[in-house]
Amino acid sequence: MKIKIDKASCVGNARCAAVSxxxxxxxxxxxIAVTEIDVPPGMEALARRGARACPERIIIVVED
Amino acid sequence: MNDVSTNSPVxxxxxxxxxxxxxxFDMFGDAAYVADPHKRxxxxxxxxxxxxxxxxxxxxxxxMTHSANFHASRDTEGFSSEIVPQAMIKAMMxxxxxxxxxxxxxxxxxxxxxxxxxxxxxxxxxxSPKAMLGLQKSIRELAVDLIEKxxxxxxGNFVDEVAEPMPVQIFLKMFGLPLERQQEYRTLVKxxxxxxxxxxxxxxxxxxxxxxxxxxxxxxxxxxxxxxxLISMLWQSEINGKPTTLADLENYCVVLFxxxxxxxxxxxxxxxxxxxKNPDLQRExxxxxxxxxxxxxxLLRRYTFTVPLRRIAKDLNFQGVEMKTNDRVMLFLPAAxxxxxxxxxxxxxxxxxxxxxxIAFGVGPHRCLGSHLARLxxxxxxxxxxxxxxxxxxxPDKPVTYHGGHVVGPDAVWLRWN
Numbered sequence: 001m002k003i004k005i006d007k008a009s010c011v012g013n014a015r016c017a018a019v020s021x022x023x024x025x026x027x028x029x030x031x032i033a034v035t036e037i038d039v040p041p042g043m044e045a046l047a048r049r050g051a052r053a054c055p056e057r058i059i060i061v062v063e064d
Numbered sequence: 065m066n067d068v069s070t071n072s073p074v075x076x077x078x079x080x081x082x083x084x085x086x087x088x089f090d091m092f093g094d095a096a097y098v099a100d101p102h103k104r105x106x107x108x109x110x111x112x113x114x115x116x117x118x119x120x121x122x123x124x125x126x127x128m129t130h131s132a133n134f135h136a137s138r139d140t141e142g143f144s145s146e147i148v149p150q151a152m153i154k155a156m157m158x159x160x161x162x163x164x165x166x167x168x169x170x171x172x173x174x175x176x177x178x179x180x181x182x183x184x185x186x187x188x189x190x191x192s193p194k195a196m197l198g199l200q201k202s203i204r205e206l207a208v209d210l211i212e213k214x215x216x217x218x219x220g221n222f223v224d225e226v227a228e229p230m231p232v233q234i235f236l237k238m239f240g241l242p243l244e245r246q247q248e249y250r251t252l253v254k255x256x257x258x259x260x261x262x263x264x265x266x267x268x269x270x271x272x273x274x275x276x277x278x279x280x281x282x283x284x285x286x287x288x289x290x291x292x293x294l295i296s297m298l299w300q301s302e303i304n305g306k307p308t309t310l311a312d313l314e315n316y317c318v319v320l321f322x323x324x325x326x327x328x329x330x331x332x333x334x335x336x337x338x339x340x341k342n343p344d345l346q347r348e349x350x351x352x353x354x355x356x357x358x359x360x361x362x363l364l365r366r367y368t369f370t371v372p373l374r375r376i377a378k379d380l381n382f383q384g385v386e387m388k389t390n391d392r393v394m395l396f397l398p399a400a401x402x403x404x405x406x407x408x409x410x411x412x413x414x415x416x417x418x419x420x421x422x423i424a425f426g427v428g429p430h431r432c433l434g435s436h437l438a439r440l441x442x443x444x445x446x447x448x449x450x451x452x453x454x455x456x457x458x459x460p461d462k463p464v465t466y467h468g469g470h471v472v473g474p475d476a477v478w479l480r481w482n
Contacts, residue, residue: 009138011431014193015421029185030192030436052419055427056138 001044003037003051006058015053020046070095075123080386087112090120091371091394092468101472102367105398106411115385124392125385126399130423132383133400136374136393137428140176143393144377145430150175166311168272170319176377177429179304186301186308187316187433190238190294196436199234203441206233207448214479215453221462222477223333226449228253230441231328235321240293241282248278249321257326257471275321276314283313294320324434327370330473331438332445334367335360337477338413339446340458345413350450358415360442365422366413368401369472372426397423398472456481 003023010032016024017032023046027033039047051059071090089108091097097104114129127133136143153169172183189195207230214225232250236243252275259267283295290296298316301308339346349356376391387393401422402410425432432438449456458464459478466474 011427011429012188012192013425013431014436017193026193028192028194029188030194031188053421055421055423055425055431057134 001039001047001064002062003039003047004060004062005032005035005037006060007032007035009056009058011056013055015055016050016059019050019053023047024050072120072122074119075121077117077119077123078388078391080388081117082386085113085116085385087116087118087126088120089116089118089126090468091118091126091396092121094468097468098466101369101466101468102398102402105396105402109399109402109404109410115383122392124394125387126394126396128396128399128403130400130403130406133395133397133423134427136382137372137395137423137426137430140180140429142377142380142382143374144176145174145180145372145374146176146377147174147373147375147392150179165273166276166314167269168276168311168314168318170272170322171315173319173323173430180429182304183312183315184429184433186298186303187320190297191433191437193436196440199238199437200440200444202237203230203234204444204448206230207441207444208452211445211448211452219459219480220478222336222479223329223474224476226445227329227332227336227477230332230445231325234437234441235325238294239279239282239317239320240286240291240295241279245278252278252321253325253329256322257329257467272318272322275318279314279317283310283317320434323432324437326471327432327434328438328441330369330471331364331367332442333474333477334369335363335442335446336449336479337458337464337474338363338367339449340456340477340479342413343455343457346450346455348415349446353447353450355415356446356450357443358420360439360446361420361422362413362415362417364424364442365401365407365417365420368398368422368424370424370426370432371396371398371470371472372430373470395426397426453479454481 012030014026014030017026023037023043025033048061051061071093077086109128112128115132116126118124118126127136172180175183210226210230214220232246232253236246236249252271255271259271286295287299290299298308298313303312349359372395374393374395376387376389376393379388401424404410407419425435456479459480462478464474464477
């Protein structure tokens, strides 16, 4: 499973990181730091929840 | 503030506004709204068009659905935050006689990208989730202190006792302003909150000038002697590659003061009001404090309370509705978060909700800068209140009254307990 993020549209809600700071790292200003994440096995549910938590709807889960 | 619950005069309807999208609602004075805001919002969600124009308060659009608020908030070219265009403000400023006082503007709330981005950047790190963690301990100490003082009195008006003093003291602490002058700031916050009802620009400017004059001494002092506070940090920042000026600092003070204080006061008050009316929820959260985080989010959704303003910057057809340049638009976020196509049975306060992702802090580039601070303050107040005060309820002798406007909320929440 992969996560794709439209990083340019991130406005720093940080709701993804509130679900999982490991999966969704933020930069020093509180914006998402990455554009793509390989979801480690066992963290799929957290990844889905983190994606759903984004009020901007810019996090997309790409299922294998 | 029931004395203002009368509707404003009716403005003439512009030619491009059709009958089908016209609906009469006064967001400042509507009697049912001021009596019980979110009950009235649920009624509007059901009965008013999803996007409507009201002739009240000079005439403006109201966006009711989640979709309309979501898309308008993210389209800064169509929906401008420059209610008065910056070009016009600059032209007015240029005409002022030399030596006139700097008239502060609440930047970056009232500007669009790319300037918005430049002005917001220096604040972003100071209000990041990581920076907020550093404030957690002092917020908790303050909350405990205020709640214990109220508890010792055996009851009281929660708004005055806790909701209002708390954010003011956190503001002073973050800015590095002297706590001894707390009363002056609290008086200004009160004036600001009461001023929310009328939009006389001269009164707004007068309050802003009063604020910057109270702060000026500390602001200038920090330029010479930087400390570990927001004012010192902002002096060391750059905007578009240029060092910040006293005018920039004053703009920042004004924006954080006007946007960051009464909003938190109203947010906490809505939440505690709901808790006071729902002893079952109090019991559930007292027994399971780990549920308070989710409970706080659902309170934000159920009682979203801010109504940001936009100006149409170019003629457009928005979700089937014709809007013309310079039309004013209210992002009616409280209705967006009660949209049942997004949140089934939206009127229900539900801790088990599948979709609890609200837009109480807005979406798009103007997303509330202080949202991480606000979330922390809300959660800590709920935690400490539930841990320290026994089951509380509303005082039946002192009915709750509300105010409408851009920040909707209760004026007073009188609590009692046994």
